[in-house]
Amino acid sequence: MNEVVEEFFSLLGLIIMLVIGVLILSSTNEMAYVIHGWLLVLGTCWGGLFIMTHLIEKKQSDKSEYNDEIIKWGIWATFLWGIVGFFFGDLLAWQLAYPSLNGDMSWLNFGRIRPVHTTAVMFGFAGNALMATSFYVVQRTSRARLAGDISPWIIFGGYNLFVLLAVSGYPLGITQSREYAEPEWYADILLLFVWVGYFTIYMRTLARRQEPHIYVANWYYLAFIIVIAMLHIVNNLAVPVSLSLPTSYSLFSGVQDAMTQWWYGHNGAGFLLTAGFLGMLYYFLPKSIERPIYSYRMSIVSFWGITFLYMWVGSHHLHYTALPDWVQFLGMTMSIILLVPSWGSVFNGILTLNGAWDKVRTDPAIRFMLVAILFYGLTTFEGSFMAIRSVNSLSHYTDWTVGHVHAGALGWVAFLTFGTMYKLVPWVWKREGMYSLQLEAWHFWLALLGTLIYVGAMWNSGITQSLMWQTYDANGNFLYSFIDTVDAMHPFFVARAIGGLLYLLGAAIGAYNIFMTVRGPLQTEIPLSQRPIFN
Amino acid sequence: MAVEQDPHTKQNTTGHEWDGIKELDTPVPKILTWSYILTLFFGILYWVLYPAFPGVSNFTRGLFDYSSRSAVMNDVAVASKTKETNEAELLSKDLTDLAQDASIKHKYMNSAAILYKDNCSVCHGPDLKGQTNFPNLADHHWLWSGDLSEIETTIKYGINSGHDEERTAEMLGFGTSEALTFNEINQVTQYVLSLSGKTTNDALAKKGQSIFNEQCASCHGEKGEGGLEVGAPSLTDKSWIYGGSQQAIKDTITKGRKGVMPAWEHRLSPFDIRKLTLFLKWKQDDARAQ
Numbered sequence: 038m039n040e041v042v043e044e045f046f047s048l049l050g051l052i053i054m055l056v057i058g059v060l061i062l063s064s065t066n067e068m069a070y071v072i073h074g075w076l077l078v079l080g081t082c083w084g085g086l087f088i089m090t091h092l093i094e095k096k097q098s099d100k101s102e103y104n105d106e107i108i109k110w111g112i113w114a115t116f117l118w119g120i121v122g123f124f125f126g127d128l129l130a131w132q133l134a135y136p137s138l139n140g141d142m143s144w145l146n147f148g149r150i151r152p153v154h155t156t157a158v159m160f161g162f163a164g165n166a167l168m169a170t171s172f173y174v175v176q177r178t179s180r181a182r183l184a185g186d187i188s189p190w191i192i193f194g195g196y197n198l199f200v201l202l203a204v205s206g207y208p209l210g211i212t213q214s215r216e217y218a219e220p221e222w223y224a225d226i227l228l229l230f231v232w233v234g235y236f237t238i239y240m241r242t243l244a245r246r247q248e249p250h251i252y253v254a255n256w257y258y259l260a261f262i263i264v265i266a267m268l269h270i271v272n273n274l275a276v277p278v279s280l281s282l283p284t285s286y287s288l289f290s291g292v293q294d295a296m297t298q299w300w301y302g303h304n305g306a307g308f309l310l311t312a313g314f315l316g317m318l319y320y321f322l323p324k325s326i327e328r329p330i331y332s333y334r335m336s337i338v339s340f341w342g343i344t345f346l347y348m349w350v351g352s353h354h355l356h357y358t359a360l361p362d363w364v365q366f367l368g369m370t371m372s373i374i375l376l377v378p379s380w381g382s383v384f385n386g387i388l389t390l391n392g393a394w395d396k397v398r399t400d401p402a403i404r405f406m407l408v409a410i411l412f413y414g415l416t417t418f419e420g421s422f423m424a425i426r427s428v429n430s431l432s433h434y435t436d437w438t439v440g441h442v443h444a445g446a447l448g449w450v451a452f453l454t455f456g457t458m459y460k461l462v463p464w465v466w467k468r469e470g471m472y473s474l475q476l477e478a479w480h481f482w483l484a485l486l487g488t489l490i491y492v493g494a495m496w497n498s499g500i501t502q503s504l505m506w507q508t509y510d511a512n513g514n515f516l517y518s519f520i521d522t523v524d525a526m527h528p529f530f531v532a533r534a535i536g537g538l539l540y541l542l543g544a545a546i547g548a549y550n551i552f553m554t555v556r557g558p559l560q561t562e563i564p565l566s567q568r569p570i571f572n
Numbered sequence: 573m574a575v576e577q578d579p580h581t582k583q584n585t586t587g588h589e590w591d592g593i594k595e596l597d598t599p600v601p602k603i604l605t606w607s608y609i610l611t612l613f614f615g616i617l618y619w620v621l622y623p624a625f626p627g628v629s630n631f632t633r634g635l636f637d638y639s640s641r642s643a644v645m646n647d648v649a650v651a652s653k654t655k656e657t658n659e660a661e662l663l664s665k666d667l668t669d670l671a672q673d674a675s676i677k678h679k680y681m682n683s684a685a686i687l688y689k690d691n692c693s694v695c696h697g698p699d700l701k702g703q704t705n706f707p708n709l710a711d712h713h714w715l716w717s718g719d720l721s722e723i724e725t726t727i728k729y730g731i732n733s734g735h736d737e738e739r740t741a742e743m744l745g746f747g748t749s750e751a752l753t754f755n756e757i758n759q760v761t762q763y764v765l766s767l768s769g770k771t772t773n774d775a776l777a778k779k780g781q782s783i784f785n786e787q788c789a790s791c792h793g794e795k796g797e798g799g800l801e802v803g804a805p806s807l808t809d810k811s812w813i814y815g816g817s818q819q820a821i822k823d824t825i826t827k828g829r830k831g832v833m834p835a836w837e838h839r840l841s842p843f844d845i846r847k848l849t850l851f852l853k854w855k856q857d858d859a860r861a862q
Contacts, residue, residue: 178590252590323593329578332598333586338608362640363623363631370615370624377608384601392580510683512658513651518689520698 039241040186047191048088050230054195055081057223064281069209073202073283077223080198084191091187103176104183105465107193111169112458112465114197116548118161119451121204123541125154130534134527144208152207152219158446159217159309161200166454167313168196168235171258173461174320175239178255179246184238192238195231199224211283217302218272222285225273232266253336257316260344264308272301292359300351306442307347310450311413315339315382321457322406323389326396331388335381342378346371353424356433365426372424379417386410401477405456408485412448416441435503436526440495447488447540455480455547462551467560472553476546483543490536498529655843662846667720670846671853684851687844691836700855704815705831709852710859713811715741715803724849730835731803738835741803745828746787752825756783761822767796767807768816 058077065071132138132147139145176183183189203220206212212219220228239262243251275285289297323330330336352360352368387410390396396403419441423432432438459477463470471477505517505525575587575597583596618624622634662670662680670676689698695706702708707715716722716739729737746752752760762772763780785794791804798806805813813831814824836845 178593180591248588248590250588250590252588252593253595320591320593324591327592328580329585329594329596331581331596332600333588333595334597335600335604336595338600338604357640361623361631362638363626365640366618366622366624366634370618374608374611374615377604377611380607381600381604384604388598511654512683513655514683515686515690516682518686520689520693521686 039184043185043188044088044092047188047234048085050195050234051081051084051088051191054227054230055085057226060280061223064279065283067281067283069206069211070281070283072209073206073211073223076198076202076205077227080194084194087190087194088187100182102182104172104186104189107183107189108169108173108461108465110193111165111172112462112551114165114193115162115169115454115458116544116551118157118165118200119454119544120541120548122154122157122162123537123544125150125157127534127537127541129154130530130537134530134534143210149208149210149212152212153204155217156200156203156207156219159305160203161197163310163313163450163454164196164200166457167258167261167309167317168193170317170321170457170461171239171262171313173465174252174254174258174316175242178248178252178320179243180248181242181245184241184245188234188238192231192234195227195234199228199231202227206283213273213275213285213287215272215287215298215301217305218269218298221283222273222275222277223283225269225275228269229266232262232269236262236266252320253330253333253340254316254319256340257312257319260340261308261313261316264304264312268301268304268308272297292355295355295358296352296360296364299354300348303351303354304347306445307343307350310445311347311379312343314450314453317453317457318382318386318406318410321453321460322386325400325406325456325460326390326393326403328389328391328393331385331391335385339378339381339385342381343375346375346378350375350424353429356426356429369424369426372421376417376421379421380414383410383414383417386413401474401481402456402459402471404481405452405459405484408481409449409453409456412444412452412488416445416449419444431503431507432499435499436495436529437499437503440492440499443495444488444492447484447491451540451544452484452488455484455544458547458551462554463560466555468554468557469560470554472550472557476550480543480547480550483539483546487536487539487541487543490539491533494529494532494536498526498533501525501529652841655841659843662843667724667846667849671720671850676850677854680847680850681854684847684854687840687848688851691840692848700852702813705813707813708811710855711811712856713806713809715798715800715805717800720849720853723852724845726833727840727845727848728835728837731833732830733832733835735835735837739803739833741830743804743824743829745826747826748828751787752783756780757822757825760784760788760825761818764796764807764821764825765818768810 054077058074058081061070061074062078065074128138129147129151136147139147143149172183172189199220202224206221206224207219211221213221218225239259243255243259274288276288277285287294319330319336349371350368352364353372356365356369387407390403390407393403397407398404422428423437423441432441459471462468502522502525505522508516510516575584577584578594578596581596581598583598585594586597588595619632620634621636622638623631624634625632659680661676665673688700696702696709697706700708700710702710707713712718714723716726725737726739729735729739731739731741744751746760747754747757759776759780760783761780762777763784766772766774766777784796788796791799791802792807793799793804796807798804798808805811810816812820814820814829840848
């Protein structure tokens with residue numbers, strides 16, 4: 038019964054997207070939009086054929102095993118988008134240092150490829166990493182096979198089609214100009230269907246669990262899924278101009294619009310890049326070092342603390358703007374209160390390592406995880422600090438903000454992803470271990486050096502610029518012109534680009550290591566303890 | 573699963589297990605609890621002192637009755653008062669006297685140069701030499717006489733800027749309005765080229781001269797020396813705003829030109845406009861001295 042319902046809704050979603058694709062193709066002759074119409078049509082047709090093959094051949098999957106095939110694809114997608122995202126990020130960094138590197142071409146313009154970078158790393162890299170690991174974790178901690186045989190594939194395909202629509206549209210000029218939510222209405226509808234499907238799969242798997250309780254990691258993954266759905270719907274409420282143009286107008290305007298966008302933007306950081314990855318941490322850290330979680334109580338305090346408080350703090354991005362003072366102060370105070378529950382997770386992570394500290398030395402994957410926790414602690418402290426209005430008057434509109442974001446993105450999100458992947462890859466492909474521990478270590482040190490150079494350069498650049506902006510003579514005249522401050526930032530821009538290059542290099546080594554692991558020999562014998570138990 | 577004791581930390585587990593992962597029932601560390609209370613207290617204090625919560629038609633104002641708007645208005649008022657006191661001499665004295673005064677130059681040259689870089693250099697260039705479509709401010713060719721008060725007027729009100737007091741200047745498009753034929757434009761072009769001593773087709777230039785006298789001389793003068801009253805540039809020197817090549821001149825005559833200099837009256841204070849006026853003069857003096 039369930040499977041029929043699943044097939045019905047998967048098909049319904051596909052048909053709606055197919056109709057939108059066909060309508061687009063029949064009503065426009067704008068190049069980029071035509072490409073998107075074709076992507077929708079081809080993507081949905083692939084999905085339809087996939088379902089039909091499945092129905093005709095009546096493929097019966099082995100229900101006594103976990104569904105790990107989808108996770109393998111998720112890992113490849115994570116690394117593919119990761120490399121694309123890091124590459125564009127570093128290209129942007131070089132463009133900032135040497136603007137002529139855009140080659141005077143519109144589709145390599147900074148404004149057009151910056152969203153390629155942000156979308157590829159947030160939705161492509163981080164999003165696929167979360168989807169893959171959440172499917173892994175929910176099965177293991179529920180002792181149940183992933184719900185649905187078809188829908189996970191449709192969801193995974195649809196999600197990556199969304200990312201592809203997004204990053205292929207920006208260079209050609211398709212954007213709704215909402216930061217981190219640039220894709221136009223048809224891509225937003227696609228993501229909405231995908232997300233509802235993702236949520237359904239997750240809930241159905243949890244519902245068939247054979248454990249009495251739901252593990253912490255799943256709370257966090259669920260918080261991530263539910264909140265992203267909410268943010269995505271509200272922030273993208275818009276009216277398309279016509280079918281023949283990839284253009285729409287938001288329902289919000291003025292300061293309400295700014296507040297909506299930052300409510301979305303900050304909770305994107307809070308729930309995609311934080312809650313989701315805490316879910317990853319809560320499974321992969323204790324599992325890898327074979328130690329119990331340090332404190333169940335602290336898990337509860339931290340979870341409800343950040344889930345409740347994040348929702349309030351987006352307004353700290355709009356200090357000293359037209360946003361009413363009370364919204365600014367409320368956002369600022371909630372940001373400060375948010376610090377302690379964030380650090381609860383840091384304490385829990387670090388103290389869980391008690392009794393297994395030797396592994397930090399011997400296992401680069403664990404080292405990745407430890408550094409991730411430290412950067413999480415650093416970034417959440419810095420975030421609360423920068424949310425204070427007087428501090429923000431120094432940091433706002435400078436590279437300090439960029440450095441802060443990358444301390445979180447490079448140091449926390451990506452470090453944890455790499456550490457996790459080095460554990461997960463041998464587990465899902467049933468290999469003895471990674472191809473090369475030495476390459477893992479190389480990746481670790483390149484990534485750490487790259488991150489430190491990046492973040493250090495941005496702190497210097499941001500604070501230098503802000504201080505230069507705020508320097509006056511006795512009569513209130515500026516002592517530096519704006520272009521003087523840009524000149525002063527140039528060396529830091531170059532340093533940042535070098536840091537980013539090291540990071541990209543590390544990720545490429547990681548991808549190679551994973552490729553070689555997958556190509557390598559199977560594990561000789563799977564110990565009983567690692568086999569799923571269904572009874 | 574039963575509750576058991578972790579041998580390493582001596583803490584009890586909660587008795588749950590997932591895929592081999594257990595949890596300890598360790599209490600929350602004291603330092604976290606106290607920090608949580610401290611930050612909460614800090615938050616509550618702010619809610620009492622500053623605007624923080626919405627009501628039905630208004631919001632809580634807080635004991636300080638703080639408002640970003642009045643705070644910044646206050647700062648701006650104090651700053652402009654300081655400026656009015658400290659830089660009063662700029663407005664009370666005559667421009668030509670100020671330009672001669674070495675102590676004034678010493679005092680204001682730096683801040684004037686920064687004003688120039690922030691506001692003017694995008695069009696007129698960091699070296700004041702302009703670029704195509706934007707006049708050179710480093711040579712001695714001035715559209716509106718180069719008199720200091722005239723320069724100040726131009727900065728204040730702009731040219732074709734839309735300001736009520738704007739200067740207006742327009743080179744008509746003799747091709748687009750069909751006042752001149754293609755051949756006539758070629759002839760005038762040759763004549764204009766000859767005015768600044770460039771080699772030309774003499775036969776064409778000769779024909780062009782009479783057209784020039786009829787159509788152009790009223791603004792540019794009989795000898796092409798330019799008209800200060802209407803901002804018509806001299807055609808006899810080597811300064812060209814829109815390019816001095818044969819093609820560029822032909823384009824100008826055919827399509828006309830109407831460049832814009834923005835009005836700065838509402839963006840810069842009278843003190844700053846004075847400083848920029850003096851800055852141009854001082855830079856020219858410096859260049860001449862070298």
